[in-house]
Amino acid sequence: MNRTVESGKTLLVDGPASVTVVSGKVEVFGSMLRNTRKIVIREGKRLPFAVKETATFDISFGENANIEEVDGNTIPSSWTEAYEELLNIPMRPVTAMVLGTVDSGKTSFCTYLTNKLLNGKQKVAILDGDLGQSDVGPPCTVAYTFVTKPVTDLFSLEAKNAFFIGVTSPGKAVNKVIEGLTSLKNEILNNDPDFLVLNTDGWVEGEDAVNYKFRLVEQLNPDIVFFIQQRDELAPLLNVLEKFRKVLVDSPSAIRQRSREKRRSLRELGYVKYLRNAKVQSLPMGWLKIEESELIGLSRKRENIRHVRKIYELLGVKPLHFAEMRDKICIVIGRRLWISLDAIRKIEEFAKKKVVVIRKGEEQGLLMALHDAERNFLGIGVLREIDYRRKVMKVYTPVSKNISVVAIGRVKLDKNLREIPGFAEENQ
Ligand SMILES: Nc1ncnc2c1ncn2[C@@H]1O[C@H](COP(=O)(O)OP(=O)(O)OP(=O)(O)O)[C@@H](O)[C@H]1O
Ligand SMILES: [Mg+2]
Structure with missing residues (x-):
């Protein structure tokens, strides 16, 4: 199906679907697209195509796929400000850590920061600390890679190295996650990045989660921590992380929540990716x-x-x-x-x-x-x-x-x- 969308609007596509930008100029999480090849959107994922110059899309729909056209850009302005603040930190390398609950937009925010930094010719590594909804490495691992060109989905990247945790939730493996991320961070720093973008899992609520995230942040020692707030769920964590440079950013209102089952099937695509x-x-x-x-x-x-x-x-x-x-x-x-x-x-x-x-x-x-x-x-x-x-x-x-x-x-x-x-x- 062909669809033309005017400049200034955003086309939200819920997978399973594939989209080709036939003409015009479109931005997805900071990645500028013209005349693309097929972009695949997995079931349970939503991609916002922000139209910069009137664009025509060719869209194929899978079962239960959906599209919706909305006015304006669904990327919060606080994300753009966050990027500018990050870029303006004078030292290199800079480690930026992203915290937020499940389905708050952590992965999308990391994708956005990475793309924007790449547009600015920076050398960027993404370190994926979310073992349950991993984007870069296989599920049940933490992993990293260097990103060389803007991407619409971090899932399309191959891990350069990974550390196996063996479970899908960090609660049972706190020490191992911290050990794995520390060792991968050191490996990245040995390869001379300008920026290291560190994503985390969405376990942030409750005393155990706060203790774990506190230890994780202390140990990984980021130069800046981004908190993606939905309501006030991060308040206890914000309180304990006193000595770090903290920036609050908004969780996009266009986010699509996922059920446990959807999260599991998305994870299973991760096993498929690494067992091909x-x-x-x-x-x-x-x-x-x-x-x-x-x-x-x-x-x-x-x-x-x-x-x-x-x-x-x-x-x-x-x-x-x-x-x-x-x-x-x-x-x-x-x-x-x-x-x-x-x-x-x-x-x-x-x-x-x-x-x-x-x-x-x-x-x-x-x-x-x-x-x-x-x-x-x-x-x-x-x-x-x-x-x-x-x-x-x-x-x-x-x-x-x-x-x-x-x-x-x-x-x-x-x-x-x-x-x-x-x-x-x-x-x-
Ligand atoms: N600005 C936006 N506009 C439209 N959709 C968005 C936007 N930001 C994120 N989404 C979509 O909302 C869904 C959830 O976002 P995302 O995967 O980034 O959250 P997450 O916090 O990483 O979730 P998880 O806890 O599963 O890792 C995704 O399908 C994503 O593509
Ligand atoms: Mg994620």
Whole structure:
């Protein structure tokens, strides 16, 4: 469908849709467009095309897509002022951090700042700290890249490096998120940027969130912090961040809120992006360093043989795999095998540790991160199977070379890369 929109108006397009600017001059989040190729808008996303010179669009609609024409520009004037304030900071590099609740416009604001800075010939890195709604890296990671030309959607960028967290919400991994972002920030600074734009997750309300964001800001030590306010949800955070340069900006009124389900499907597109061209690879476990392996009982520590033999005796069967850790024992058994509660209780009494029984197959679908020997991030994968007898891990991944260190996450994906209930050790 063709549509002509006059200068001074904005065309809001809700995906799934694709848009080509056929003629005229249009701006999207600070990126100037003329005669574009197809711009894809994913389901759950809205893109504002602010028309600068009367423009004709060619639009294809997916199911439930929508368009709406509004007067004026939906980019708040406080965003333009924020950019000017940022640019006027005299030193380089400048680290700018963006805070705001979910669906406040964090990603769009980062896109806007990045595009504007690029138009001004600055060298810009974007560090994406939102592990649940990641734009740059795979979901469950924090990641960065250098942006070389203006973009309408940060999702079109490939991560230069990422740090795997393994969960979708920061609440369960506060230290890891802080560690990951700190290490990526240092790596970026070693590459001489003018500006580092740091996005964050939307967990800002409540005491735990405020404590976490306080630590994050202290540790990342930005030169300026932008707060995207909807109401007064950021007030507690503003109060505790005394010593930082703070700028309040508005959350655009044209924002479209997303349901949990929409957020999940958007995330699943992130798995698809980073698992394109994946194949099942067999990785001999003897050659691998496996991190977070306790989750599936893959620790290699062995106690003395007599001790283990006694446990097998109490168990009544030889397990597929056995691992004794500092505070617990993991026993992996076949899918259909049955172990009495009584036997487990006896082992717990004997070893004075908690016993966790894992059934073969429970590992299937766990999200993983793959690294080389220097622990550089190579990509993600999905654990298909652990062959305990042959000591081989089968992983669905596009990474094929140099895998030396793997980390196991808590998110599980089915064969269609949809999230399914994760590995809940607590429930056993
Ligand atoms: N000025 C605007 N005009 C129209 N739509 C906008 C504007 N700013 C943002 N949006 C749209 O609103 C939606 C939410 O914005 P955005 O993704 O930037 O928020 P967010 O805070 O990053 O959300 P999340 O918590 O999911 O990461 C997006 O589809 C975005 O394209
Ligand atoms: Mg976002």
